[in-house]
Amino acid sequence: MFGMGLDIGIDLGTATVLVYIKGKGIVLTEPSVVAIERDSKKVLAVGEEARKMIGRTPGNIIAIRPIREGVISDYEITEKMLRYFISKACGSRNFFRPRVMIAIPAKVTGVERRAVIEAAEQAGARKVYLIEQPIAAAIGAGMDISKPSGNMVVDIGGGTTDIAVISLGGSVVSTSLKIAGDNFDEAIIQYMKKEHKLMIGERTAEEVKKSVGCAYPKDPPSTVEIRGRSLVTGLPQNIVISSNETLEALSDPVFQIVGAVHDVLEKTPPELAADISTKGIIMTGGGSLLNGLDKLMEDNLKIPVFIAENPISCVALGTGKALDALDNMNKNRVGTSAIITGEEV
Template sequence: MFAISRDIGIDLGTASVLVYVRGEGIVLNEPSVVAIDRNTNKILAVGEEAQRMVGRTPGNILAIKPLRAGVISDYDITEKMLRYFINKACGSRFLIRPRIMICIPSGVTQVEKRAVIDAALQAGARKAYLIEEPIAAAIGAGLDISQPSGNMIVDIGGGTTDIAVISLGSAVVSKNIKVAGDNFDEAIIRYMRKKYHIIIGERMAEEIKINIGTAYFDGKEEKMVVKGRSLLSGLPQNVEVTSSEICEALQEPLEQIVEAVHSVLERTPPELAADISDKGMVLTGGGALLKGMDRLLRERMQIPVYLANDPISCVALGAGKALESLELLEKSETVIDIHKIR
């Protein structure tokens, strides 16, 4: 049985792409990585398969991330990646091309917005819409953003962190910084190089972050054996690192996020600040899963901090739900229609 058309919400992230299909929920969650042959420019793999190639490819194969800091850095590769994910999520069930809602970081330029819209249309969308990530994250986290009451969202993704205070369906105060999960990995790589004189890859850094990484050291020491290559001998080397060391390694990017949250709170109108003081802020995005992130922000901001039920899926879920309430959101200018940006 074929469906005539379905609405699709896409969280087009720096680290991963999530696809929400109306009536089915999240149907796809894969890394936003593409492997191409340098000699022929042919795409060899996309998503999970391409991710397995990162750091392990011969000279003629390049595994790249076509999105940097939440925006398109390689248009052609992004369009092909989007087409692949849309076809994989939808298959041949659609007689009419779907409407697609794509999430973008707050504060992107008109040129960057047009690039995302054009890529979606080229990839097979009948009509494409954009929604800012903090708005989508708030909707996906189950917050009622339609009321005249302050809701604060901190969405920590792979390439950017979006912070916003939302009321009556729109962001009253917002800030986007290019510091997020990828920066945590880079900080760990730098720390291992500086302290232990070993080089580790992105995948090992991510394993360290997931297994023993912490934003707030609570005194419970955890250990992990890290495998890399010695800068001194050039040979493979294993070292044991602790969670307190990784907490130390992450201080610089964490401090930047804390300062950005503080900056948004400073600019929040008093009435909305009072609401946030009562209700607290909600954390979404994969970076919010870093152990102790909620405790760090709670201690530094002196307000309640909550982790969303499914932080990784919130943005994609919100994009899908936004399409179901498109007319209402368009009136509040939360959703940017293609005709409004051309």
């Protein structure tokens, strides 16, 4: 059915892995979590099944997130995870070794790039290409980045926030910040400890973030009831938390992201900055869905800020479109600055 030309795009995120298959679109969205047996290192579950085990496993089973802050922290487990996702996405047609395009953070080292390429090759890829996340996000958000005009993307994932000004298919100014969705969760956990003497887990923090988390005052404020363990009595306790409290809890990571966007704008050549102030900034990634973050950024930067249509899927869609365009790009060499092939690293 696919013949030899099976092409796969992968958004290898800290929190989520998305897999795009040419002609089919996004076929898989799963958490980047692997559950293994502590002693034998045997993989017991991958993705959603493994995520359910976080914080709930007996001592001999550990749930690992092999990608931390956008970088492979456990090479062997990442390779097993990739192999699982590639075979799950391709099904029984897996004897065709696919061409794979993987999105990586903008500021990773050569060693880290090599690790991604090797993990994908070990997992069964015929040829591996890498593309910077903000470029993939811009393509996936439907921007035409091939023209000599400034486009700005802020891609807030789980582990990294990638900010880039793109023109003629490449990054002109970019930065990668190790502050993103996971830090929002962590900030909520720390706030609950400090203000309410309540210990909550990652999953509860994520629920708080999604239901009442905000970066800009909500009118009227909203509340949610959560359960955790009291640090005073050691027993389970229910409390109600309001959006005003999350506003306070999240102010530090949120302002660090806004500050980084400001820094990139300051370094942007004036002509491109003028383009951006007209067109606005596009936000992608799951972190861009934090309530009011676009409004806060707009207020602070005095530039229109838009959230992309499918913010969570943008990077994966971009890897797919980049694969489609790769053959054309190689013909005219435009826009290849952001794509690194396995051989060139």
